Amino acid sequence: MQFFPWKDQYSLNISEIDEQHRMLVGMIDRLHTAMAEGKGKSVLDEIINELYNYTKFHFITEERLMDEYDYPGFAEHKREHKELIGKVLAMMERHKKSTLGLSSDLSIMLQEWLNSHILETDKKYSEFLADRGIRL
Numbered sequence: 506m507q508f509f510p511w512k513d514q515y516s517l518n519i520s521e522i523d524e525q526h527r528m529l530v531g532m533i534d535r536l537h538t539a540m541a542e543g544k545g546k547s548v549l550d551e552i553i554n555e556l557y558n559y560t561k562f563h564f565i566t567e568e569r570l571m572d573e574y575d576y577p578g579f580a581e582h583k584r585e586h587k588e589l590i591g592k593v594l595a596m597m598e599r600h601k602k603s604t605l606g607l608s609s610d611l612s613i614m615l616q617e618w619l620n621s622h623i624l625e626t627d628k629k630y631s632e633f634l635a636d637r638g639i640r641l
């Protein structure tokens with residue numbers, strides 16, 4: 506069973522970005538499932554590491570895109586990315602010491618990520634591109 510299935514509303518209609526978001530949602534779901542199943546620390550460490558690395562890669566892709574098309578909200582969007590990556594990093598650091606707190610950290614991060622960042626912040630730049638007729 507998937508805790509966090511992909512939803513059509515996450516789509517930005519930018520194939521490369523949608524594909525990356527699908528990967529991220531899938532990793533978040535795997536992490537949640539592993540926690541719910543009480544998987545060991547090494548399994549969780551591996552998924553969190555993967556999530557961290559893929560998140561960095563994804564943010565670089567989006568930032569390159571926003572820079573290329575002179576998106577006016579670029580600086581603010583980049584600031585949100587920095588905050589999100591900081592939260593994943595903090596989660597990794599805490600998990601190195603103990604698994605306590607990971608569950609609440611994760612649900613806060615999920616809400617911010619899926620409900621706020623993708624659905625609001627990412628949507629804004631995709632609408633900016635669409636309004637200018639830029640199809641990617």
Ligand code: FEO
Binds near residue numbers: 526563564567582622
């Ligand atoms: Fe898809 Fe701005 O993260």
